[in-house]
Amino acid sequence: RWQPAWEEKFADAKISRDEALKCWKDAEAKAAISEELYEKLHGTNRSGAAEALDFSAIVNEKRGQHLPGTREWVFEAVLRWRTDPDSAKLFWLVGGGGTGKSVAAAELLARLLDKQNAAAWHFCKHTEPARSAPAVLLRSLAGMLSATVQGFEDALKKSASVETDKVDELFEALLAKPLRGVEAPRGADDALVLIIDALDELPRDALKPVLSLLANELKTLPPWIKIVATSRDEAQIKVALSGYTPSELRVDEARNRQDVRAYLTVLAKEHVELEVTMDSLRQEVEAKFPGLKNLDTFADLEDPLRRSKGAYDEAVRGVAGIHELEKYKERRLDLIQDETDFDKLYADASLAQTILVDALKTLPGDVSDPGVKGRGSAERKLADKYTDKNGVPHPEKFRDLSRATVLSGSATDLLKVLTELDGGSLGLEIAQLKNKFASPTPLGYRDMNLNVSVRLDDGRKHLAEVQLNLRSVADAKHVAHKQYEVIRLALPKMCEGTSIGADELQTFITDRLRSSALDSAVTSLERKAGGLMLYARLIADQLEATSGKINFASVGALPSGLDEIYAENFR
Numbered sequence: 001r002w003q004p005a006w007e008e009k010f011a012d013a014k015i016s017r018d019e020a021l022k023c024w025k026d027a028e029a030k031a032a033i034s035e036e037l038y039e040k041l042h043g044t045n046r047s048g049a050a051e052a053l054d055f056s057a058i059v060n061e062k063r064g065q066h067l068p069g070t071r072e073w074v075f076e077a078v079l080r081w082r083t084d085p086d087s088a089k090l091f092w093l094v095g096g097g098g099t100g101k102s103v104a105a106a107e108l109l110a111r112l113l114d115k116q117n118a119a120a121w122h123f124c125k126h127t128e129p130a131r132s133a134p135a136v137l138l139r140s141l142a143g144m145l146s147a148t149v150q151g152f153e154d155a156l157k158k159s160a161s162v163e164t165d166k167v168d169e170l171f172e173a174l175l176a177k178p179l180r181g182v183e184a185p186r187g188a189d190d191a192l193v194l195i196i197d198a199l200d201e202l203p204r205d206a207l208k209p210v211l212s213l214l215a216n217e218l219k220t221l222p223p224w225i226k227i228v229a230t231s232r233d234e235a236q237i238k239v240a241l242s243g244y245t246p247s248e249l250r251v252d253e254a255r256n257r258q259d260v261r262a263y264l265t266v267l268a269k270e271h272v273e274l275e276v277t278m279d280s281l282r283q284e285v286e287a288k289f290p291g292l293k294n295l296d297t298f299a300d301l302e303d304p305l306r307r308s309k310g311a312y313d314e315a316v317r318g319v320a321g322i323h324e325l326e327k328y329k330e331r332r333l334d335l336i337q338d339e340t341d342f343d344k345l346y347a348d349a350s351l352a353q354t355i356l357v358d359a360l361k362t363l364p365g366d367v368s369d370p371g372v373k374g375r376g377s378a379e380r381k382l383a384d385k386y387t388d389k390n391g392v393p394h395p396e397k398f399r400d401l402s403r404a405t406v407l408s409g410s411a412t413d414l415l416k417v418l419t420e421l422d423g424g425s426l427g428l429e430i431a432q433l434k435n436k437f438a439s440p441t442p443l444g445y446r447d448m449n450l451n452v453s454v455r456l457d458d459g460r461k462h463l464a465e466v467q468l469n470l471r472s473v474a475d476a477k478h479v480a481h482k483q484y485e486v487i488r489l490a491l492p493k494m495c496e497g498t499s500i501g502a503d504e505l506q507t508f509i510t511d512r513l514r515s516s517a518l519d520s521a522v523t524s525l526e527r528k529a530g531g532l533m534l535y536a537r538l539i540a541d542q543l544e545a546t547s548g549k550i551n552f553a554s555v556g557a558l559p560s561g562l563d564e565i566y567a568e569n570f571r
Helices: 006-012 017-030 035-042 056-064 072-082 101-114 134-148 152-157 167-180 204-216 235-242 254-271 278-288 295-316 322-327 342-360 375-384 411-423 471-494 502-514 517-529 533-544 564-569
Strands: 090-094 118-123 192-197 225-231 247-250 366-368 403-408 428-435 448-455 461-470
Touching: 035 134, 056 101, 056 118, 072 090, 072 101, 072 225, 072 247, 090 101, 090 235, 101 118, 101 192, 101 225, 118 134, 134 152, 134 167, 134 204, 152 167, 167 204, 204 235, 254 517, 254 533, 278 295, 278 502, 295 471, 322 411, 342 375, 342 403, 342 428, 342 448, 342 461, 403 411, 403 471, 411 428, 411 448, 411 461, 461 471, 471 502, 517 533
Parallel strands: 090 225, 090 247, 118 192, 192 225, 403 461
Antiparallel strands: 366 403, 428 448, 448 461
């Protein structure tokens, strides 16, 4: 509410009342906790029976670190669990340090509050142990329930004055008994959620009693109350919760890397200069191969690079609907096949090839069927690319044994193909989509590269690769390839007088020239982040501190791993 005393202060700052109120409303719209609820929790008319701690600052801070589109798999899992009357009482979100559990918890809280599905919340911090002492924690939760559950405050007043040091007795008096005393506001299929974030940051003397409550006392809560807890995967926590068989979801799995990549993609678009020149490529090569001597040759390669880009740019210039292709949303997942045996997988590829090509032929455009990848080529790729450092092959990583290409005469037809594939009615489903129309390679090449899930006759699925492109781009490829050959033939000269092989240098430069500039930047940032959402945000802080955009070579200069100060804060 506007206070008369503010008039002079805002006037001194040359901010009008209307401007101040607009900023206020904008901030409130972004805040997880509404002004009305905040007043109930912490205003003059707050509950006198129990004091709710104020976590609005940390919730808003963590929400500010959440990137839209990430962690949706977490929120969807919680939604299914919350509305399933037969699900476990406890949902445990577990992950390593820096994987973004608290950010997910804060965003989850905001979404639950928006639909009035949150009962209470507590965010533990190892730097504030007094706020997470069991008695303080329980009284805070009771204070919040007084604001979110009708009738709870009146029921609480009958037992809130209990004086005891026993945590189980406090739990009974402050939470369990008052909750049993109110009329159920909803059923178990629409439960209210209580969130406790970062159990591993509880004070040592508080961890054991709180874990005991979660493991042993949850059964005393009514069915319309459920609990979400987050923590690291620590033995003491795992043992305590395992006896209760909670619904468990791990943040540090493949989907976490997908979220980290999505976050880093936004950073790269905003802060990294994605226009690759021979000068910027030279800087990368110098950093990668410090022994090279004949780098003046790079200057001679600028012209073929420019000509290649020009050929592809001309191929899409004036194409109606090209901007719709450029805007088409990507989907990037860490996909693997269901089948893990190479021989069986290769046999499945033959079955999938026929189904794939027959389905694509019903769509607009010309379908090219190269057949299943040759077995010898597949075996070499398995040995060179899909075998781990322990010598164990992973054929499930293949996604291109079965493959096809569709060339469209117009952007409209290409979009129709995408729309049909998205519908799933052909027995095909888009599992991944890389849009090089949005981020072409340094040579200028662009296409839509898809992995589609092909439903086999027995119901199993096989991942195949489908390339979608415009005929004009495919035609330009012949011109651009001549320019690439000029570049390729110049590489051996750079290696003269060094121990570096031309093949090694060519592989490095070829990968850079044939990969999307955005993909290359994001891959480099991914290596720096090491799969941690925390370090991805630290990279964001460093990039935000730079003036203007950094060139691609400078990405390699960013530090790797957690600095000591951050490692200390996240022990």
